[in-house]
Amino acid sequence: xxxxxxxxxxxxxxxxxxxxxxxxxxxxxxxxxxxxxxxxxxxxxxxxxxxxxxxxxxxxxxxxxxxxxxxxxxxxxxxxxxxxxxxxxxxxxxxxxxxxxxxxxxxxxxxxxxxxxxxxxxxxxxxxxxxxxxxxxxxxxxxxxxxxxxxxxxxxxxxxxxxxxxxxxxxxxxxxxxxxxxxxxxxxxxxxxxxxxxxxxxxxxxxxxxxxxxxxxxxxxxxxxxxxxxxxxxxxxxxxxxxxxxxxxxxxxxxxxxxxxxxxxxxxxxxxxxxxxxxxxxxxxxxxxxxxxxxxxxxxxxxxxxxxxxxxxxxxxxxxxxxxxxxxxxxxxxxxxxxxxxxxxxxxxxxxxxxxxxxxxxxxxxxxxxxxxxxxxxxxxxxxxxxxxxxxxxxxxxxxxxxxxxxxxxxxxxxxxxxxxxxxxxxxxxxxxxxxxxxxxxxxxxxxxxxxxxxxxx
Amino acid sequence: xxxxxxxxxxxxxxxxxxxxxxxxxxxxxxxxxxxxxxxxxxxxxxxxxxxxxxxxxxxxxxxxxxxxxxxxxxxxxxxxxxxxxxxxxxxxxxxxxxxxxxxxxxxxxxxxxxxxxxxxxxxxxxxxxxxxxxxxxxxxxxxxxxxxxxxxxxxxxxxxxxxxxxxxxxxxxxxxxxxxxxxxxxxxxxxxxxxxxxxxxxxxxxxxxxxxxxxxxxxxxxxxxxxxxxxxxxxxxxxxxxxxxxxxxxxxxxxxxxxxxx
Numbered sequence: 099x100x101x102x103x104x105x106x107x108x109x110x111x112x113x114x115x116x117x118x119x120x121x122x123x124x125x126x127x128x129x130x131x132x133x134x135x136x137x138x139x140x141x142x143x144x145x146x147x148x149x150x151x152x153x154x155x156x157x158x159x160x161x162x163x164x165x166x167x168x169x170x171x172x173x174x175x176x177x178x179x180x181x182x183x184x185x186x187x188x189x190x191x192x193x194x195x196x197x198x199x200x201x202x203x204x205x206x207x208x209x210x211x212x213x214x215x216x217x218x219x220x221x222x223x224x225x226x227x228x229x230x231x232x233x234x235x236x237x238x239x240x241x242x243x244x245x246x247x248x249x250x251x252x253x254x255x256x257x258x259x260x261x262x263x264x265x266x267x268x269x270x271x272x273x274x275x276x277x278x279x280x281x282x283x284x285x286x287x288x289x290x291x292x293x294x295x296x297x298x299x300x301x302x303x304x305x306x307x308x309x310x311x312x313x314x315x316x317x318x319x320x321x322x323x324x325x326x327x328x329x330x331x332x333x334x335x336x337x338x339x340x341x342x343x344x345x346x347x348x349x350x351x352x353x354x355x356x357x358x359x360x361x362x363x364x365x366x367x368x369x370x371x372x373x374x375x376x377x378x379x380x381x382x383x384x385x386x387x388x389x390x391x392x393x394x395x396x397x398x399x400x401x402x403x404x405x406x407x408x409x410x411x412x413x414x415x416x417x418x419x420x421x422x423x424x425x426x427x428x429x430x431x432x433x434x435x436x437x438x439x440x441x442x443x444x445x446x447x448x449x450x451x452x453x454x455x456x457x458x459x460x461x462x463x464x465x466x467x468x469x470x471x472x473x474x475x476x477x478x479x480x481x482x483x484x485x486x487x488x489x490x491x492x493x494x495x496x497x498x499x500x501x502x503x504x505x506x507x508x509x510x511x512x513x514x515x516x517x518x519x520x521x522x523x524x525x526x527x528x529x530x531x532x533x534x535x536x537x538x539x540x541x542x543x544x545x546x547x548x549x550x551x552x553x554x555x556x
Numbered sequence: 557x558x559x560x561x562x563x564x565x566x567x568x569x570x571x572x573x574x575x576x577x578x579x580x581x582x583x584x585x586x587x588x589x590x591x592x593x594x595x596x597x598x599x600x601x602x603x604x605x606x607x608x609x610x611x612x613x614x615x616x617x618x619x620x621x622x623x624x625x626x627x628x629x630x631x632x633x634x635x636x637x638x639x640x641x642x643x644x645x646x647x648x649x650x651x652x653x654x655x656x657x658x659x660x661x662x663x664x665x666x667x668x669x670x671x672x673x674x675x676x677x678x679x680x681x682x683x684x685x686x687x688x689x690x691x692x693x694x695x696x697x698x699x700x701x702x703x704x705x706x707x708x709x710x711x712x713x714x715x716x717x718x719x720x721x722x723x724x725x726x727x728x729x730x731x732x733x734x735x736x737x738x739x740x741x742x743x744x745x746x747x748x749x750x751x752x753x754x755x756x757x758x759x760x761x762x763x764x765x766x767x768x769x770x771x772x773x774x775x776x777x778x779x780x781x782x783x784x785x786x787x788x789x790x791x792x793x794x795x796x797x798x799x800x801x802x803x804x805x806x807x808x809x810x811x812x813x814x815x816x817x818x
Contacts, residue, residue, distance in 0.1 A: 248728075
């Protein structure tokens with residue numbers, strides 16, 4: 099500062115120097131700008147949730163078997179609404195003593211007052227008519243005493259425990275559809291995953307809540323990365339055969355493998371375009387692993403990346419079908435990139451670390467991916483699930499200190515993410531977890547030995 | 557060599573040492589500048605280095621920032637005690653003089669007409685079930701009376717969703733709350749310029765179609781703050797879909813954003 103003042107005093111000759119000094123002094127503070135929009139919001143927390151009370155349904159007929167169905171139905175409905183991420187559910191302990199079966203039996207003030215304080219009440223009745231299970235479900239607005247009813251639905255299915263669960267899923271989906279901003283619920287969706295059976299890995303299917311786990315393929319080899327088509331008719335996956343890893347197609351309608359033309363090299367990680375007419379995948383048929391696009395039979399394959407270094411794990415923008423996010427090692431460690439579906443407009447999204455397995459959110463706004471942000475020996479942290487907003491490249495970390503996490507996949511409603519988690523890092527201990535897209539409500543869907551989940555499109 | 561010099565001493569005008577001194581001085585100044593710049597450059601922490609957010613942004617998923625509570629007043633402060641010393645008692649009020657009655661002074665022509673009949677007592681209007689929450693109240697008073705509306709507290713103001721169709725609003729009050737909730741979730745208070753004056757208000761109109769999509773979004777009354785107008789518009793534009801309409805072909809929604817300094 100002394101030098102600066104002297105030059106000012108001396109003469110105009112040093113005016114240039116003075117300016118230079120002032121520039122130097124001021125330059126140091128110019129970087130200290132903070133971001134005024136340092137917030138991504140996918141959910142605004144508990145304050146914006148709808149408080150809903152779920153009454154136990156009333157059994158009408160005195161059949162003994164109805165009790166089991168009622169138990170299944172009540173539990174499933176409560177769990178569906180609880181995991182929807184939209185509701186603040188009234189604990190069953192706080193519900194009024196009465197069990198309303200019909201709108202006339204519902205005393206609204208009892209439900210809207212403390213301790214329930216419900217804004218919405220879901221209730222109804224179950225009935226066994228011969229071999230049919232008939233369920234009437236109602237949703238009422240607890241604060242609107244004049245016109246409480248929001249909707250009423252009747253379900254009539256063959257009586258079975260599985261159908262009781264399906265009816266509960268459908269009733270829950272209807273509530274979520276009416277109250278959740280027109281986005282369909284996910285209670286009827288499926289999750290496809292890889293089951294680790296000793297040395298072999300097979301493709302399995304389960305309901306979104308982890309129930310009803312069963313095998314799809316019986317190939318007796320290693321099958322990886324199942325991806326279900328947007329119309330739920332086929333599964334594409336990669337399987338280890340005589341020619342190395344090749345893509346295979348399995349029809350869920352015919353319940354058998356269908357043709358997919360293979361080529362040389364290692365073919366991995368298929369991804370359906372939202373139209374169902376194209377399949378993007380990684381193939382090393384020309385030597386270097388690149389992203390290829392073909393039709394669902396494996397024909398008219400064409401390469402869309404051409405850069406030295408591996409390119410794997412494509413995923414389409416499900417909203418537009420015009421963009422692909424993928425993982426590329428062109429600059430060293432694998433990083434997350436996006437490009438247009440013709441291979442132009444390449445943008446890098448991550449700035450370091452080790453990024454894998456992206457999945458694009460249904461509304462096109464976010465990408466979730468697994469990321470080891472500080473990769474290397476002795477580096478802190480581990481592989482965790484992240485979300486990035488594509489427009490701003492801002493990200494948030496969803497899992498913390500839970501062990502190695504990988505293979506995130508969005509639910510079709512955009513409110514949930516399913517992923518694989520291995521608490522101790524061992525591959526056989528990997529289990530499938532699901533959470534809300536803001537990282538809350540984590541829960542395990544399977545036991546150890548399940549990996550690479552993929553949420554169906556609807 | 558100076559041509560006018562008379563002595564060898566004068567002949568030597570010390571040009572050489574002078575220029576050397578000047579060069580040395582300049583060199584010193586330049587060295588000082590470069591040294592200072594280098595010191596500043598290497599010494600200062602580089603961009604985002606030791607900041608708490610390392611090369612990244614901080615994202616928080618909460619809806620409200622838990623502000624620190626106000627510190628309680630310090631009890632035993634000798635210098636500025638809370639107890640104010642007693643001020644002198646105010647002078648006693650003068651006895652109020654009763655205001656003159658109308659009958660005291662007779663003004664010609666102002667006498668009330670005797671023929672007027674007192675209006676018949678009207679029935680109290682039927683109580684409409686109002687959607688909750690009624691508080692906090694927006695300061696757009698003209699619609700706070702009868703039309704079905706739903707007020708949401710935002711971080712920097714309130715959002716009032718009003719529906720002109722009263723029958724719909726009463727029958728499907730829950731739908732109005734769903735709309736208000738969706739709008740407030742998609743409204744980013746950071747987008748509003750902090751210089752916006754207190755009490756500015758923008759009114760939007762839009763139609764919700766049967767399937768929940770938005771049509772004809774427009775500004776009915778501008779607030780005068782373009783950032784507030786844009787933030788309000790964007791809060792609707794961000795929404796892909798509202799819930800499907802429970803009844804009717806379309807629904808016109810009026811949404812008023814009132815700005816209050818956070």
